Structures are given as structure tokens and as C-alpha cells.
Amino acid sequence: MLLTAFYIAVAAEAMTAALAAGRRNMDWFGVCLIACVTALGGGTMRDILLDHYPLVWVQNPYLLLLVCGSALATIPLARLVERLRWPFLLLDALGLVVFTVIGCNIGIEAGVHPIIVIVAGMVTGTAGGILRDVLCNDVPLIFQGELYATVSMVAGIIYYLGLIGGMPVDLMALVAIAAGFTLRVLALAFKWEMPKFVYDREMRK
Amino acid sequence: MLLTAFYIAVAAEAMTAALAAGRRNMDWFGVCLIACVTALGGGTMRDILLDHYPLVWVQNPYLLLLVCGSALATIPLARLVERLRWPFLLLDALGLVVFTVIGCNIGIEAGVHPIIVIVAGMVTGTAGGILRDVLCNDVPLIFQGELYATVSMVAGIIYYLGLIGGMPVDLMALVAIAAGFTLRVLALAFKWEMPKFVYDREMRK
């Protein structure tokens, strides 16, 4: 189940990333690269930070084909994808929490400290979007107040606490994904935002 | 032969990177760092992704001196280098295909899937330029339509198919470099471009 959700989420991330690339008038290669970085960059960064090799897409290169195929298929379907805004926001929310749970699992396997387990989940869930924004030359969207990384952290903590408490892995994955997904959808619906730190003085070093 | 071409290409990449740094009024240290990232960043990224250590320039630190020396020598020679625009475009094209073949070799040695062999070649050939543009705060030039990554992919595929077909390594390296180089030069001469994905609706998540 987690694996199916993973593939769906990867394809959905690739498609929204392709739209971001299209808004910057990138060529087809740029579209594929932005899609790969967005959909697979979080897991790649987590594995590099934890020294966990081989990387997921090196071991399973068909993931690259799935990502590039989804991204290129988005080009003729851009108008359609845009009209499907809500389904894609839901798929993106699903991806965020599924990636988080998978990342926590890798952290647990690697035997790291609980704090790093949660961080591994958050990196997996959010780093792809940050890398996408850096390559597209934006200040990362994720820092602009949306409840996104917070959702990843909450889902990771629920999952990890459940496992420590002796709950079965499958159940806790389901619970964490459901809780995180609900929180993300509520945040979208009610426009919940993280408080911002607005500081307008210049203090250049 | 591949090694000589590699050193020439590294020096040429360092010199064009120095010009890019100069256009942003960077100091001498910035010039050296942009040159290192551009000339050695592709191989470094490939090695990190494939867990292939030690990195080329850690094992052979004189590469850093070659890169920084070439970059700093560009400063008094900037006008001259600019007039040598075509020679540098040719050296850059040579570098792209030489880096690609070297990257494919590393992938083959590491025993990865054929798709990843080609990706290793493409990362080696193109990631340095992408990192340079990120550090210079540009949307990467490589995504703007030029046949650049495509050339790297084609050269890598020719090289790998030849090796699978039992051709001698040296011959195939020569064939792939010649084919890729010709394709790149033709693309420059006739302004061949990748199709772009232009999408101007705002769909911010």
C-alpha cells in the first residue's frame, strides 16, 4: 500500500513540477530535470545525509522513467492539470505524508537518534520542493508560511511515537498518513499559516 | 588521450566560468570558487550520487590548482578570451562530450543499470554548469532550449551501445566524442533548439 501511494505521489509531484518549469519557459530537458529533482530530490538528500546507498533511483532506475514520462505528459495536458487543481493539491498532500513515513522508516533502519528519524522524514517530504525552488530561482515557497514542513513533522512524530509504543507498523503508517493528510487539507481549506518573522532593518555584515 | 582532453576541457570550463563570475563583479575568491564548481562540480555530484569516493579532486588536488590558475589567468586576459569566442565554444563542446564519456566509464565501473550509466554521463557533463548558474543566481542556462544535455545523452548512448556491442573502448570513446562534438557544433551553427514548455497561468499551490 505504501509503495502504491509512493508511486502515485511521485507521479503527481513530477506533474506539478513540470508546470513550475513551464512557467519559467524551460525546455523539455529542463522540465524532466525539475521533475526528477522535485519528486526524487528529498529522498536523495536524505540518503546522502545518512550515507544510505545506493540511492532509491539508482537501484530502481525505472523511477526516472516514471518521473520523466509524467512530466512530459503534463506538457500537452497543462490546461487539464490546471483545472484539476484540487485533486493535485490532495495528491501533493498525500505525497508529503507518504514520503515522510518512508523517510522515517529509512531513519529507523539506519539506527539513528529519534530526532534524526523525524528529520529524515521531514527532509524526504520537503527537500524536493526546496530544491525545485532553488533551481527555478525562487525563495523557497515552503518558507512563506504554509503549514507544510509542520505537517511532515507532526506525521513523523505520530508515526514514531506509535512505533515506540509498540503499535504495529502498518497501522501506525495508516494513522500517521491519515492524520498528516487531514491536517494538511484543513490547513489548505482554512488557510492556516505558520507565524512569520518579519524583520526589515538592514544589518549587512 | 581522454586524460589530455580532460585537462584541456577543465581549464577551458574554468576560464568561461571566470568570465561568468566577472560579469557579476565577484572578487578573486569568488572567481576561483565559481571556476571549481563549474569545472569539477559535475564529476563531484556524480561521485556523491554513486557513492564513489574519494572524489577526483580530493585524490588529485593539483586539479584545484589548474582550475584556480586558469580562472585567475582569465582576469587580465578577459578581452582576449572574449575575442576567442569560437575556440572556447569548441573547447566547451569538447569538454561536454569528454566529461560525458568519463562519467559513463565511472558508472560502468560501479556496475549500475544502463539507464544510470547514461545519467552518470549526463550529470558529469552538465551539472557543473547548473551549479554555476545557481551560485550566480540565474535560472540555469541549460534549461533555456540549447541542445546541451541532449548532446550529452546522445554521446553517452552511442558510447554505451558500442561497448555492449563488443567494440573496443578506445574506439567507442573516439566515436562518441566525435559524434557528440559534431552534434553540438551543428546545433550551435544552425541554432537548433529543444522545444520549450511555455505555460503562463499561475497555479500556486
Added chain:
Amino acid sequence: MLLTAFYIAVAAEAMTAALAAGRRNMDWFGVCLIACVTALGGGTMRDILLDHYPLVWVQNPYLLLLVCGSALATIPLARLVERLRWPFLLLDALGLVVFTVIGCNIGIEAGVHPIIVIVAGMVTGTAGGILRDVLCNDVPLIFQGELYATVSMVAGIIYYLGLIGGMPVDLMALVAIAAGFTLRVLALAFKWEMPKFVYDREMRK
């Protein structure tokens, strides 16, 4: 002593990074992430380049709490921190040289070439600030002429030459830190700058 200075420098880097995030109106999560990248990114990049695992903050996750705590504490104290401009510049200078010496030590332990030992020190001292500026979508500040990377290089060379010359490690750490710190403060006081490479012709490939 080195360890105490390290913790103080990490906290100081986190606080100045938080101000940089605040100038871009980031949310609290963005503030924490920019602080982590700035304070711990240099060491992380060095360890990835040298294949030196586990990363410092993976092994000692309380560093993350120190960084995020310092960054969040900066939000209500922003005006105060701004008035403490000079103390923070001094702490930043201390951090630069302390990070450099620690980075050189890791390089020496890893048994790399002397050039790479100095590079390991420079990466540790300066890469965090470069990553901060990339995430904040600036051309990195460090390339704009300040004597910053140069200070790191000088401190690293003094430290390494002393060790080769048979001096005790503790003494050389103290000497290198004092010399680098003094150089940085003098550079700040007298506005010493690296020469810049200003090149305004367009030569797009």
C-alpha cells in the same frame, strides 16, 4: 576550549542567519532551516565531500536543538541583536576561524593531501554562508569582496604549517585562531577588500 568556542559560534551563526531569514519574511520553520543550513552546512558539506560519516549533527542531534532554539530566540530579540552588531561580528569572526581549525582537523584525520586539508577548513568555515545566500536567493555575499574566505585560508595554512613543524596541536589551534580572528577584525575595521574582477561584456554561450 575548541568545543566551547564551537558551540558559541554555532549559536551566533544561527542568530545572524535568523535575521537574514526575517529580512525575507520567512516563517518560523524557514527561520530554523536557514539557521541549520548556515550554522551546520559547512561541516555537512565537508563531511559529504570527504565521505566522513556520520555527520556531526546526526551523531549529536542536540546541535539541531541548539541551532533552532537560538534562531527562534532571535525573533523576539531582533532589535536587541541588531544593536549588538559588533559583538555579533566578533562572534562571527570567531566562528569562521574555529570552524576552519575544526575542518582542518577532520581533513588531517582523513589523511588527505595538505591542499585538501586547507580546503576542508575553508569549506567548513564558509560553505554555510554560501548555502544560506543560495536559499535566500542572493548572489553569495562572500563573493562580494570581503576578506572572509581569505581569512579562513590563512588560518588553515598557519595551523597546518605549525603542525607539520612539530608544534603542539593546542598551541597551534590557539595561534591560528588568534591570527585569523585578528586578520578578520582588522579587515572589518579598515574595510580591507579582495580585488574584484569586473567584466561587463556579454558573452553568452
